[in-house]
Amino acid sequence: MNKNEFISIKFDLVNGLIQWYTRKYHIKLSELRDYAYDSNEVDKLIMEKGDYVIYEVYEIERPVVEGEMIFGVTRIFPGVIGQEYNFTRGHYHVNKMAGEIYVGIKGCGLMLLQDLQGNFFTEVLERGSLIYIPGKYAHRVVNTCDEDLVFLFAYPAIAGHDYELIKKCGFKKVVLNIEGKPTIIDNPKYNKCKQS
Ligand SMILES: O=P(O)(O)OC[C@H]1O[C@](O)(CO)[C@@H](O)[C@@H]1O
Ligand SMILES: [Fe+2]
16 A cells, blocks of 8 residues: 555544554643633633643645545543533634534544534534534534533645634633533623624
8 A cells, every 4th residue: 555645544433543654642621721611710720620622633744736635533531611611612614615524433522614604503413423624614612411421523735724703702602511411502701702
């Protein structure tokens, strides 16, 4: 097999373990401070438990040229930051023509989607879900269950990640654990951001 042309690897579809990847990175609690519904809860948790990993990404990198695709597996650990379920930062693609595909492998949660016009919706992401995200939608995944949420992703290598707007304003809604149930509420930070 010529690795410059073909990639064929084993993928454990039960546990979501990938046999080979070129980059592994993780996002810790402190890196979500600006993205959290309540950043005081981030500080409190770090004081109590230290700065732990919220999610990890196993990626197969490819050259950033038209036609290439980057793909891999993300694992979000279960838990809450205050009331807010563990989540990915979320981002827009710089290249609005670049869509993305997610396939749920293990666990359950929600994908939050929004565009620059303020349209917002959610999709269930669980084992067996297949979600196509058109290029203009920012996307975030929230783990609402008690186990790891694992999913496969694939996107054009030229997509580019834009985190700034999400860092500044967040998503229109957040997913909180209220009396043990995932509850979607308005994000005050987003509303304030729109007004200023
Ligand atoms: O890049 P974020 O918003 O932290 O979320 C991580 C997830 O999104 C991706 O960047 C793909 O869109 C993956 O690396 C991973 O699945
Ligand atoms: Fe993306």
